[in-house]
Amino acid sequence: MRYLHTMVRVSDLDASLRFYCDHLGLTEVRRMDHETGRFTLVFLAAPRDEARSAAERSPELELTYNWDPETYSGGRNFGHLAYKVDDIHATCQRLMDAGITINRPPRDGRMAFVRSPDGISIELLQEGEALTPCEPWISMPNEGSW
Numbered sequence: 001m002r003y004l005h006t007m008v009r010v011s012d013l014d015a016s017l018r019f020y021c022d023h024l025g026l027t028e029v030r031r032m033d034h035e036t037g038r039f040t041l042v043f044l045a046a047p048r049d050e051a052r053s054a055a056e057r058s059p060e061l062e063l064t065y066n067w068d069p070e071t072y073s074g075g076r077n078f079g080h081l082a083y084k085v086d087d088i089h090a091t092c093q094r095l096m097d098a099g100i101t102i103n104r105p106p107r108d109g110r111m112a113f114v115r116s117p118d119g120i121s122i123e124l125l126q127e128g129e130a131l132t133p134c135e136p137w138i139s140m141p142n143e144g145s146w
Helices: 013-023 047-056 088-097
Strands: 002-010 027-034 039-045 060-066 078-085 102-104 111-115 121-126
Touching: 002 013, 013 027, 013 039, 013 060, 027 047, 039 047, 060 078, 088 102, 088 111, 088 121
Parallel strands: 002 060, 078 121
Antiparallel strands: 002 078, 027 039, 039 060, 102 111, 111 121
């Protein structure tokens, strides 16, 4: 397992970029606009992590800007921690066997979500190419929120 990024929702992307880049000193390393989902993702890296970010896409801060206005409260602006794993199916099975709820199963063989005991959302991403979708994950519904 290796650390990837922390996601934070922002209400004013320009103000956030001024803070994180101009004042804090982070660098924008990539940006993705998602028309259908109506959001923009901006990934930032610390100056000493830029080369690693370019090669491994980690460690990074992900700013998520939802195009439709939303007031964030109760920690909603903090999104999730993300980790790559060697085998998403085996990892989720091990967690499930330990009594941990798989909130978003790896139906696509690539991504799953679980929550910590304190309710922090954890994204698990398959290292490399997605695994072949299989049961029990394909037909497993989402549970709760992530």
